[in-house]
Amino acid sequence: MHTMWKGTISFGLVNIPVKLHAATENKDVKLRQLHKKCQSPIKYEKICPVCEEEIGNDDIVKAFEYAKNKFVMLTDEELEEIREENTDKAVEIVxxxxxxxxxxxxxxxxYYLSPSEGGGKAYSLLRAALKDTGKIGVAKMVIRSKEQLAVIRVYENTLVVETIHYPDEVRNVQDVxxxxxxxxIVEKELETAKxxxxxxxxxxxxxxxxxxxxTALLELIEEKKNNDETATASEKPRPNNVTNLMEALEASLKRAETAKPAKPAAKKKTTAPAPAKKTTTTNKKTTAPKKATPQKKTKKNA
Incomplete structure (x- = not known):
């Protein structure tokens, strides 16, 4: 049986080294949610609603919401410091x-309690004392970073720890x-009920x-398995070298297309070819009168 806590329980001057084991387990049949189209398990991701980004554990911090959208941030170091101050492995029956x-x-x-090494005699002593007196012990202990109020009693020759709620955790019955x-109530009806x-x-x-x-659900599941009424999750397609190459080529083309308008803009800024253009324009001006036709008109008139 898995040990989930180690420590000592003391009453008076008696210290009992013990181990804590879960006494109960949840046997609910857990059902997965699949995508109806491909029978693949649904993946639940942590998404920031503002940034619209997937968040990893390293990007998450703890906080207490004291008002709507108002938080007090708490670091892991601060929580660990409080936890160490309040975690005492010695559980005293008060x-x-x-x-x-x-x-x-x-x-x-x-939770079941079992004695650790060297704690068998003290364990038996407390068990016998509780049996003979018909009493149970009330104690405080820290389990999974939470201070618990608990009672220690005997159950079938084994010491059991029963965690109990604090009074402020039990809602007021007057609010029901x-x-x-x-x-x-009619007396005859009451007697019949008795x-x-x-x-x-x-x-x-x-x-x-x-x-x-x-029981009925497990029987239905087993029947469907025997009748081969099952589904296999579709595997996520993995890109091969060809698709990777195509993606790389397409990405390169996109980069080239976006870079095209930037090149002519860079050429306009350069002034090296400017003098050559000026000489050609002057030549065009000098040759312009040669191409004119006034002389031809004078010849026709003559």
Whole structure:
């Protein structure tokens, strides 16, 4: 069983080195979302809505939104400093209470406790003391960077840590809407309801209860697999050398086309050929009277 936490639990002068293991697991059937067209899994990307760019983990910072679009930035160093100040591997049991005094609404998650090296005797001592007194221990501990209120009790010869909610995490029951006040209940109806409860009363056997939806879903999946009603995700096309060459050629052509108008502009700035042009213009001016026709007109008149 995977160890998710190591530390010590103390009560009085007794220190118990222990390991923490998850006591429960989520067995929900996880369904993937595929693209209907090609049966490929949908990829979820982190996109900045303003820059319209894909964001990597190195570009993400943590912040607290204290008002609409108003944030307080927090660095990893600041969070780590607070975490180290509040993380204490020694979990001290501060009180012992009756289990019946805690309403089940406070319970959150269960963890098994096992003794570490050299902690077997102290582990057995606490287990025996809790069994004989019928009490449970109330303690504080840090799990996954969060300070947890917890109780330590015995479950089938094993110490169990039950994390419980703080009082301010449990919502006020007075805020629940549409709760009817005391109504006039017919005595006969009440007696019939009590009789029904008595008929359905039994000892709690957890093996008796099963997740029927999950069972039916798994059976449906297995049936579809056996009938070859499956789909294979299409592979993303990989460009080969030919396409890479074509892309390079096309990119080169585009660069050449965009660079064309810039070349004549550069030639206009150069003044080297200017004197040659001036000489040609003067020659054209001198030859202009030779091409004129007034002499021909005089000959025709004569």
């Amino acid at each position: 009180d012992f209470v009756q289990l019946q005094e805690i309403d089940p609404i406070y319970f959150e998650k269960s 809407p549409n709760i009817p006040e005391a109504a006039n 009789m029904l409860i008595e008929q359905l009363t039994a000892e709690f056997n957890p093996e008796k209860y099963q997740d029927e939806y999950r």
